[in-house]
Amino acid sequence: MKNTFIGTPMERREDLRFLRGRGEYVDDVAMPGLLYAVILRSSVAHGRLVSIDASAALRFPGVHSIITRADMPGGPPIIPMRLQPLPEFKPFEQPVIAHDKVRYVGEPIAVILASSVAVAEDALEAIEVEIEELPAVADWQSASANTTVLFEKQGTNRSLVFHSRKGDADAAFANAPYVRREKLRTGRHFGLTMEPRGVMAAWDDAAGKLTIYGAAKVPFFNRRILSAQIGLPVDSIDMIENDVGGGYGARGEFYPEDFLIPFAARHVKRPVKWIEDRRENLMAMNHAREEECDLEVACARDGTILAIRGEVRTDMGAYMRTNGAVGARNVSQFMAGPYRVPHVKIDSSLWMTNKTPVGTYRGPGRFEACFFLERMIDMIAADLGIDRIEFRRKNLVTAAEQPYPIAHVQPTDAKDEYDSGEYSETLERALKEINWSEKAKLQGKLIDGKYHGLGVVCFIEGGAAGPKEMARIEVNPEGKFSVYMGTASVGQGVETVFAQIAADALEVPVDNIDHVYHGSTAYVSDGYGAYHSRSTVMGGSAVLDATNNFMALLRQAAGKRLGCAESNVTLDIDKVTGGGRTMALKDFAGLTAEGAFLNKKHTYSYGAHVCHITVDAKLGRIEIIDYVVVQDVGRAVNPLTLRGQVLGSLVQGLGGAVLEDLKYDENGQFLTGSLADYLLPTATDFPNLRCVVLDDYPSPINPLGAKGAGEGGIIAAGGCMANAVANALSSFGVQPRELPLSPTYIWGLVQAGQRAAAE
């Protein structure tokens, strides 16, 4: 039997469970004797924590205890960085609870444990906290003045500068016939998950064992952090992944609560549950994106890009969190996008401010870089009198140039190259899908009070971060297979995808892959997790290795029992045959083999976004008429779930492009503490979206040929929408230079354009 589940659109096996209401999220897990935790958070952006008096709150009926800095006499543990853990960042890492200072609105000050959340919230209001307020650093500009510093010992608010280099940009600029320079910025967004975060911890005093529910994304890494912080061996901690309602880079990183709740459970010897509420979620989960650049592009008169150079500043918020440096790093490394740029020089500085700390959000740094460069490409093409599509065609990396080296980032010493692909093919396909040649005549036209505009953008998406992923295959008592994964599910459909891969590898029907277990530390000896669009590539490749190991083991075991040579043993779905005899597979129940995939290289899927929008210039309102994403993913394991990934991430990207913005006032007060203020796209906002998934250029660096593909929809959405708005409003001669494209902003552009024309 030759299987072809890979490449077949298959419905998610997860969905039936969810649709029947049988999903089990961390808040659904109950335990006898449970205490509920609520966290008192700072209402002050910056100040010295003078005193905490919880005595009145402790007298509330139902309140069990209150944990503060006083319960951590050695000082609260610090949360180490997971990605780019450079020594420079150490002083800026976050303590699990405020001790000497508070540095953002939302920073944990105390944990109230009570018989219910409502009781705990009542008591919370009775805790008296004295904070000596300090001036707030509310944006990167005031951070860079360094008059108020968040970390006095450091004397500066700048935690690092990433330097991205390729060739000799300064020399290229010195001789360039054409240069354009722009200041551009993106808003502050975050990976808002529908299910907020949650942690439940149970301490078994007799066994000296901690069990933690609500783990996600990187359970193995988080277990190592917790083990060091709490002083327990790794083996004494089990991290259990429940169903997860969205990850987007933000969920599953190690946050203060990931220490505080297990600590509390051990402290009071009772199980403790904490479920983040929406207001907390908006101020406690990692923020992302707020970046500004001064970017220069040098070109030949014929539109050949010669070099790019510039500075980027990221508003980091108050602490360096586990993956906080990724956005600022990526924006510098990927500023050139999918284009052939021989000389690159980008300095990306990280400024600490009195805001919620940043971390990764789907397409970290890439969304920003794509917006910055693609905006400039449209402006430059117009300057040079070259059609903006011709300009892109001319500069896109070709298959003949692969693997194509990109900028080298210091101090992380990250060298990298693109893996495969003829980038212009996705652009051509996108133009064809939207019928660009026909629509071109609508550009800038006013029809029924609305200006029509077209946007086009090309992008690159990185994936498949190493170093390693693990999988294990086991025969279960029914004679079917269980697959155990070191990677995690954050709702992306990996159970289905891994079942397809395993079924093809074992040449069995997909239903004979009975279960795919993932995300908990109990399943495989080590694991890495779900980030950087890596699960399918890394985990899927590990499944292939596990299959090889399993088959070797099965041949060995079956050869002995069937009395034949190992090479004569064959597996036929649920039967094992050799030397003329047959045994049921279930007779080998418990037989299991692990496999791993090691990889230092990254995959790069790529594609294009094109859109047709209208703008009501008087309202500043944008409507999407048509929007197409074309992405080449090397190999589409499941085209159906992939489509969901692309469209879902596109809607998120459009949220960042036109709606979402986390706002603070000049005192660092948080202004967007509800979903009435932080505007998430809803089901009715962007109905006209399409995507086409191609797999014409497999990745050469993994046995599946697959490339990470969970972020392509989001990366180019800001750039595409902004380019379309500029195109629609070309008669006003205006250029959007920031996101989100809010009605006020667009209207302001039009006003400025009209004033300029009148002068």
Added chain:
Amino acid sequence: MKLPPFEYACPTTLNEAIALLANHSGEAKPLAGGQSLMPMMAFRIAQPSLLVDLRKLPGMKEIKIGPDGVRLGALVRWRDVIDDKRLAVAHPLLKEAISHVAHYQIRNRGTVGGSCAHADPASEMPGIAQTCEAEFSVMGKAGARTIKAKDFFQGALTTALGADEIITEIHLPAWPAARRYGFQEFARRRGDFAMAGVALYYDLDGGKAANAHIGVFGVGDCQRRLPKAEAALNGKAVDEALAVKVGEAAAAEVEPQEDIHASAAYRRSLTGTLVERAIKAAMVR
């Protein structure tokens, strides 16, 4: 975001409800659809000690249509207004306005009385009440009284209601069949509170606009009418040029606020645009 502690009562007579409110010296609140009060309590912006649920009070859920206009019981829900086919003739402006309120789930619970008592500056119903010179029937410890819309709304989340008073009915004066009207609002997402909104109507007297009523919501701290813009409309033959002019008058007349969704300058311009568009819509009705 859990509710603070409170007592709950569900009286079956109006007198009982009023007595409960009166005996709690300003600490008690009526509960209608709960679509504003519950979020306020969850955010602990409101912490009433007693909720007096109005749902069992008799006779407050009806829409009565007669020669003197439309009478909305205070407990009439958005859904009831949208589903009532008679209103297409009896008060088309009301019907159109309410179709912009919130989302399905909220429209199934939220009430006209609750909306007016809550008096969010960006809500539609108080805008209609102001534009159409509605009258509020109110019952309290001291007995019944009626309050005119212009006296009822006093600012953001502030009304003329006493702590022991309950709105029983909202009366909208009769709607002549030939009346011209327009309604426009703009929110960043459908169902959100509008950044600005306009409800207007006028009658035709010898081909000219008369009895113009122009009301705005979401602009400034209270729903209000715009007398200068109304004056610019009254007595004139309505055409596109006039619509632009009246829009400009309206933009000049409002006192818009700034918030995270819109600057004051944008709101001012938006108001003018919406008035202009509402008049253009009225012209062709």
